[in-house]
Amino acid sequence: MTAPRMMRGLMAAVIALPLALLGACGGDDSSSDGKTELTFFWWGGEARAKLTEQALALYTQKHPDITFKTTWQANQGYFDKLATLTAGSDAPDIFQIDDNYLAEYGTRNVTEDLTSYQSSGKLDLTKFPEGLWKYGLVDGKLAGMAMGENTQGLVFNKTKLEAAKQELPKTGMSWEDLIAWAQKAGAATKVAGTMDPSADYKALWVWLRQNGKQFYNGNQLGFAKEDVQKWFELWKGARDAKATPTADVIHEGNATDITKQTVVTGKALTSWVWANQMPDIQKNTKDTLGVVAYPGDPSAQWARASMYFSVYRGSKDKDAAVDVINFLANDPEAGKILGTDRGLPSNLDIRKQVEATTTDPAMKASIALESELLPKFGTPPSVPPKGHSTVKTELVKAAEAAQFGTVTPAQAAEQFFTAAQAAVAG
Amino acid sequence: MSPVAVSTRSPAHRPQSGPAASQRRGRPARHSDDGRAGYVFLAPWLLGLAAITAIPMLMSLYLSFTDYDILSPWSDVTWIGLDNYREMFTADPAFWHAVRVTLVFALIGTPLKLGAALGVAMLLNRSFRGSGVFRGLFYLPSLLGGSVAVAMIWRSIFDRTGAVNAFLAWFGIEGKAWVNDPSTALGTLILLAIWQFGAPMVIFLAGLKQVPVELYEAAEVDGASPFRKFLSVTLPMLSPVIFFNLVLETIHGFQGFTSAFVLSGGTGGPVDSTLMYTLQLYLKGFANFEMGYASAMAWVFLLAIGLVTVVIFRTGRFWVHYSDGDD
Numbered sequence: 001m002t003a004p005r006m007m008r009g010l011m012a013a014v015i016a017l018p019l020a021l022l023g024a025c026g027g028d029d030s031s032s033d034g035k036t037e038l039t040f041f042w043w044g045g046e047a048r049a050k051l052t053e054q055a056l057a058l059y060t061q062k063h064p065d066i067t068f069k070t071t072w073q074a075n076q077g078y079f080d081k082l083a084t085l086t087a088g089s090d091a092p093d094i095f096q097i098d099d100n101y102l103a104e105y106g107t108r109n110v111t112e113d114l115t116s117y118q119s120s121g122k123l124d125l126t127k128f129p130e131g132l133w134k135y136g137l138v139d140g141k142l143a144g145m146a147m148g149e150n151t152q153g154l155v156f157n158k159t160k161l162e163a164a165k166q167e168l169p170k171t172g173m174s175w176e177d178l179i180a181w182a183q184k185a186g187a188a189t190k191v192a193g194t195m196d197p198s199a200d201y202k203a204l205w206v207w208l209r210q211n212g213k214q215f216y217n218g219n220q221l222g223f224a225k226e227d228v229q230k231w232f233e234l235w236k237g238a239r240d241a242k243a244t245p246t247a248d249v250i251h252e253g254n255a256t257d258i259t260k261q262t263v264v265t266g267k268a269l270t271s272w273v274w275a276n277q278m279p280d281i282q283k284n285t286k287d288t289l290g291v292v293a294y295p296g297d298p299s300a301q302w303a304r305a306s307m308y309f310s311v312y313r314g315s316k317d318k319d320a321a322v323d324v325i326n327f328l329a330n331d332p333e334a335g336k337i338l339g340t341d342r343g344l345p346s347n348l349d350i351r352k353q354v355e356a357t358t359t360d361p362a363m364k365a366s367i368a369l370e371s372e373l374l375p376k377f378g379t380p381p382s383v384p385p386k387g388h389s390t391v392k393t394e395l396v397k398a399a400e401a402a403q404f405g406t407v408t409p410a411q412a413a414e415q416f417f418t419a420a421q422a423a424v425a426g
Numbered sequence: 427m428s429p430v431a432v433s434t435r436s437p438a439h440r441p442q443s444g445p446a447a448s449q450r451r452g453r454p455a456r457h458s459d460d461g462r463a464g465y466v467f468l469a470p471w472l473l474g475l476a477a478i479t480a481i482p483m484l485m486s487l488y489l490s491f492t493d494y495d496i497l498s499p500w501s502d503v504t505w506i507g508l509d510n511y512r513e514m515f516t517a518d519p520a521f522w523h524a525v526r527v528t529l530v531f532a533l534i535g536t537p538l539k540l541g542a543a544l545g546v547a548m549l550l551n552r553s554f555r556g557s558g559v560f561r562g563l564f565y566l567p568s569l570l571g572g573s574v575a576v577a578m579i580w581r582s583i584f585d586r587t588g589a590v591n592a593f594l595a596w597f598g599i600e601g602k603a604w605v606n607d608p609s610t611a612l613g614t615l616i617l618l619a620i621w622q623f624g625a626p627m628v629i630f631l632a633g634l635k636q637v638p639v640e641l642y643e644a645a646e647v648d649g650a651s652p653f654r655k656f657l658s659v660t661l662p663m664l665s666p667v668i669f670f671n672l673v674l675e676t677i678h679g680f681q682g683f684t685s686a687f688v689l690s691g692g693t694g695g696p697v698d699s700t701l702m703y704t705l706q707l708y709l710k711g712f713a714n715f716e717m718g719y720a721s722a723m724a725w726v727f728l729l730a731i732g733l734v735t736v737v738i739f740r741t742g743r744f745w746v747h748y749s750d751g752d753d
Contacts, residue, residue, distance in 0.1 A: 076692065080712045087496045087717075104715060108497040248586065248603035251696045390714050393693065401697045404608055423714075 036317050038324065040070045041085075042096035043078035048341050055334045059327050066320055075256070086110050093315040094325060097144055098307045099135070103386045106138030111310040113141040117322045124330050127347040131380040135305045138383055144308025145325050148343020151301045151377070152202050152294045153275030153369055155263050157191075159287035164188040169270070171293040171372070175207065175234060178295040182243035185269055192245035195262040197272040198235035199254045199399035201392050207231060209300035209378065219385040219424055225417040232402050232409035239403065244268070247403040254396055259284050275366045276306055276343040282362035289362065291369050298373055302380040306343030339363075344370055390423035490722035495715045503718075510722035521723070523698055524706035530612060531702060532679035535619040539679075540671055543623040547630035548660075561631070568624025577618070577688035581605050584614045605689050608699040615700055618685050626671040633667030634660070662747040669746045673738055680731055683708070703727060 042052065049072050056068045071092070073081070079101055085091045086105075097105060105111050114136075117123040123145065125133040136144045156169050166185040169178065182193025197203035205215040208231075214222030238244050245253070245268050253262040258277060262268035264284045273281065278291050293301060309325040311318055328334050335350035340363055345351040355367050384391075398416035401407045407415065465472070490510055492503045514521050550561050570576045583589045584604035591601035604610045641659045650658065661668075683704040686694065694701030694709065707727070711720030 083496050083712055083715070089499070105497060108495070108502075110497050248606035248696070251606045252603075254695075255691050257691070387714075393709075393713065396693070396695070397698060400608075400695060404697055406608065406697060426716075 035065050035067065036320055037067050037069055038094060038315075038317060038321055039092035040068050040094045040324075041082065041092035042070075042072050043075045044072060044096075044341075045074075048072070051338050051341050055328055055337045056324075058331075058334060058337065059324060063323075066324070089314055091312040091314065093312055093317060093321045094309055095312065096147070096307055097310050099305060099383050100389050100392065102136070102143050102308060102310075102383050103138050103388065105310065106141060106143030106383075107386050109313055111138075111143040112313045112315070112318055112322075113143070114145060114311065114322065115142045117326075118142060122319070123322055123326050127330065127349055129303055129346075129348065131377070132303050132305055132346055135303075135380050135383060136308055143383075144305075144310040145329060146305035146307075146346045147309050147325075147329060148276065148306040148340070149303050149346060149370070150274040150276035150306040150343045151304055151370055151373060152206055153273055153278060153291040153366065154270055154294055155261075155273055155278060155281055155289050155291050156270045157263055157266075157285075157287050158290045160189050160191060160269060161185060168290060169292050171298055171369075173295050175295045179234075179238045179241065179243050182238070182269070183241050186243060189269060191266065192249070192262070192268040193243045194238070194270040195253050195268045195272060196235050196239060196244040196250045196403065198232055198402065199250070199396040200272050201395050202274075203272050203294060204228075204231055204395065205381075206294045206300045207296065209381075210296040214381055216381065216385055216388075216424070218382065221417075221420055221424060225413050228416055229410050229413035232399065232412050235399075236402065236409050247400070247405070250403050251400055254400065263289065274304075274306060275369050276340065278366040279340075279360055279362040289365075291365050293369065293373060299376045299378045301373060302377050303370075303374070304380070305346075340367070385424055387423040387426065391420045394419040394423060486721040486724060489718050490725050492718045494718040494721070496711065496717040497715060506718070510719045511726070513719070514722060514726065520698070520701070520706060524694075524701050524703045527612060527699070527701050528680060528682070528703040531616060531619070531682055532676060535616040535682075536672070536675045536679040538616070539620045539623050539675060540626055540668070542620055543626035543671070544630050544664075544668075546623065547627045547634055550627075550631060551634045561628075565624035565628060567622045570622075574684060574688050576622075577685045580614065580618050580685070581689050606696055608695075608697040611689065611696060611699045615682070615685050615689060619679065619682065626675055629667055629671055630664070633664050637663040665746045666748060669738075669742050673735060676734060676738065677731055680727075680734070 040052075040056065042048070044052075049070075052072070053070060056070065060067055082091065082095060082097075091110065097111075102111075114123055118125055125145070128146065129149070132146045132149055133142075136142050136146055154169060158168065161168055164185070166188050167181065169181060173181070178194065184193070186193030201215065208215055208223050208227060211227065213224075213227055216222050235244070239247075244250065245262060249262065249267045252260055252265070253268070253271065258264065258280050261271040261273065261281060263271035264281055266285070266287075271281070272294070275291055278289065282289050309328065311321045311325065315321055328338065329345075330347050330350070332350060332353065335345055335347065335354060336357075338345070339354055340358065344367065345354055355371075358364060358367065394416055398407075398412040398419070401415070402409050402412035489503075491505055491507060493506050493509075494503050546564055550557055550564065567576070585591075586601070586603035586606070588604075590604065594601040602610065604614050637660060641663065642655060645655050645659055681704060682702050686700045686702045686705050687708075690696075690700045690705075692705075692709075694705050703723070704727075707720050707723045710723060711717045
């Protein structure tokens with residue numbers, strides 16, 4: 001008769017053990033001793049990790065009660081993980097995010113609305129350019145604090161152009177000028193003149209603004225099908241004139257990975273990037289690079305938040321988290337440590353300080369471009385709405401179909417316009 | 427003969443596992459103490475099954491009828507009935523495109539892979555010096571299996587400046603950027619799948635070793651040609667193993683994800699040419715934040731694979747030959 005009882009005991013033990021283990025895993029972040037541990041998540045490389053850790057250590061030194069549990073990884077997979085953490089109500093207290101996703105998270109109230117912190121002065125945005133901090137507004141709520149500024153930049157291979165005695169591209173040249181230049185310079189250097197940016201939403205965006213349109217008006221598309229068709233036709237002309245590489249090379253360049261940009265792989269003389277990526281791109285090639293604005297009127301460009309820090313709405317220590325991001329953006333010592341790693345510092349005082357001390361020539365070139373453009377910048381658009389990441393991939397699909405010649409520019413425009421409309425509507 | 431019976435029977439037993447299992451389930455009523463002890467020992471596994479497989483599966487079934495977007499809290503999830511399924515079948519060209527790509531991949535890749543596996547297994551079945559080494563070498567690609575590293579190497583081999591084009595250049599042929607061209611990208615993926623034939627090869631090898639030598643001897647006495655022996659002795663004797671491999675590799679083929687993800691940088695490009703079903707499912711869930719829709723896709727996928735497997739089992743009656751004629 002003891003056997004069944006033993007069995008029952010065993011059964012209870014088997015069931016109780018995992019539950020006990022589960023219990024032990026939860027509730028680890030309670031702050032019974034007055035200490036708070038904040039979780040902090042960003043994407044980036046090792047250099048960024050080192051700088052960020054340093055700046056956070058400085059914060060802990062000044063506020064011994066606040067410590068950090070940091071996690072970082074490459075950009076690829078970052079947003080999968082962030083989404084998964086969010087789904088489990090376990091998002092980090094502070095996380096890095098960019099304008100591709102800010103609206104996705106902001107409209108779904110994953111991010112804390114920082115407006116009240118701004119008005120109480122706990123989050124000091126007074127030294128930020130107005131357009132820059134406003135680029136963190138989603139539906140009137142401040143979903144993220146801009147942690148850096150950048151703008152569109154056309155990076156070109158100075159070494160190859162000078163060796164072939166070719167003119168360098170200039171800010172303000174028209175799109176037609178650029179394509180003609182690329183045709184000539186390409187023939188002289190035996191390298192395709194310019195990467196074909198027809199799949200690149202930020203190039204299309206600048207071009208649309210120059211033509212009196214927008215990429216988005218609020219939650220709607222700010223352009224017509226015919227505009228995209230003209231855009232695709234412009235670049236079909238450039239491809240036919242051999243001003244660009246072949247479609248398979250363009251496809252490779254369409255990857256967001258810095259190391260696959262055509263100017264790095266030596267397959268074209270230019271790449272269409274964000275100006276603050278210049279130092280990273282330079283690191284991957286021996287040739288000297290230069291950077292100018294995208295073609296056309298540069299006032300179509302704007303001061304864009306290269307990335308943000310957001311505070312998770314479900315965080316238990318929102319006040320502490322806000323104080324940390326305020327420190328990272330506004331403290332002169334932290335600014336000195338972080339430099340321009342996440343873009344030009346948002347705080348203009350700190351930006352001046354960093355500009356004066358930087359020695360990296362690629363960084364200097366990127367700062368010079370932004371300083372040159374600063375007075376010319378147009379009104380910033382609102383942050384891309386929900387569905388933007390789908391719109392981006394649909395543009396790549398349609399543009400590549402046109403590049404490989406499987407569809408005409410008109411068909412590609414039709415395909416993209418329909419898909420993009422569905423993406424922002426849904 | 428008895429090892430033959432065991433090894434060739436194992437696949438045959440699979441279809442009967444359903445009824446057999448239910449008989450076993452009935453038993454604890456009669457021997458209740460034994461049964462309870464059994465469950466106690468099974469408990470860790472049962473808990474794992476429930477927590478890691480069964481509950482998430484049921485959750486995903488529920489989510490497939492909702493507009494769950496992964497970021498919103500559970501309280502915001504809305505029941506939308508069959509809308510996801512309706513959209514999939516009537517209003518989503520990308521879905522059908524992904525189905526087409528996956529069918530091409532599985533229907534071309536699987537037979538070729540099995541053919542390669544059987545061919546190499548027959549070569550390695552002879553005993554010669556170093557045959558063990560060769561067996562190891564041919565199995566190696568499968569050990570690296572679905573790994574990301576292999577896909578990346580594959581990418582560089584089939585690049586415009588890769589090894590394949592360097593080889594072709596010796597013969598004055600100008601290759602192209604195989605992985606970056608929509609007309610050949612899926613082909614390189616299929617080739618990669620075929621190359622990883624090690625697992626079915628090892629199973630074929632084991633099967634070949636079980637074919638009784640007497641049958642070949644008898645066939646030779648009757649003056650059968652090598653081809654005739656292959657057709658009339660090897661294939662029928664091997665049919666249970668072929669059947670087993672066919673089922674597993676077909677399922678495997680439909681599930682292809684890693685290579686397509688790595689070769690296309692997670693996009694299914696160029697121009698959707700490598701947009702496999704599982705990749706599209708991932709993109710819907712994580713890039714478009716349509717996790718409810720992605721869950722619905724997963725369930726359609728499960729049912730489709732189940733259906734294909736049933737069809738293979740049904741056809742098995744006509745061509746799978748079990749030699750242990752005691753039944």
